[in-house]
Amino acid sequence: MPETAGAKAVYPVSDEELARFSWLGRDSSLVTVMFHARVAEQLGLSTTDHKCLDLAARGGQPMTAGRIAELSGLSTGAVTGVIDRLERAGYVRRVRDPHDRRKVLVEVTLSDPQRFALLFKGVSEMMARVLSHYTPEQRELLFEYGSEVLAQMRKEIAKFAVTD
Template identity: 35%
Template sequence: MSTTNETSRKKLVNALNEELRNNSSATILFHQSIANKLGLNPTDHKCLEVILKNQPITAGELAEITGLTTGTITGVINRLEGAGYAFRDNDPQDKRRVIISVNQDKAKEEIVPLFSSFSGEIYKMLSEYTDQELQLILDFIKSSNRVLLEMKERMSNTY
């Protein structure tokens, strides 16, 4: 971790910071364009992913996992239900409990194709790295995710 040139290090850190910012813009705009196709917004679309991974799930559980307020979550579920991607139902185990499930057929038919060429491009890109390089990148992305989630938590608690 020794640096021969202070200035070039600074330039590198700033360049990376700038590219990470561009990355968050590109991610949001990419998901916005997907969400547009589906008649949803990026948050709805990401919540759909969370429901898919955790279904059946209650609105409260979805709020907890995503860190969104229950008010926001109600709007999200209304839009997902309106667009036919998810539906509310009574829990057969406990009739007073409302659970949310994904309309698998519709999700598979309309969403998977939008992502398949994207996955292909990502796999192609990863093939150009050695195992050791991939491990370094994996650790970096994990650390970034930790920071993002911590900041989100802090934001929900302090402001």
């Protein structure tokens, strides 16, 4: 009978299973980093600048440099440099917060959203192909697993807190 921790059952994990999933995670991380390095290269950005641009774009609205620092795990000083480079490249601009004129927000200014869509088209199509081999229930389990791994990884990242 599995032990329970809260509402979730807890089952033992063998050393072999842990090793398999660790390698899978490491390979997934490596391939993801390499893919985004190539995307950044296509955009004329560093990988860090590209991922900060992604964070700002996914927010759906202008955000503060402090929020980008919080989401990225970078120091606010490092984020200032990122924003400077993204602004020079024409991907973002600094704007005043309409509710508090003392605050400066970072607004994404993608002049050619289609260019970004094309860079990710192949990955999107590949994900649809791979997911099509799983039932909706299996997909939900995969999504739950991935979401939990990400949440726990964020906690691990927080242990390396960056301070200015």
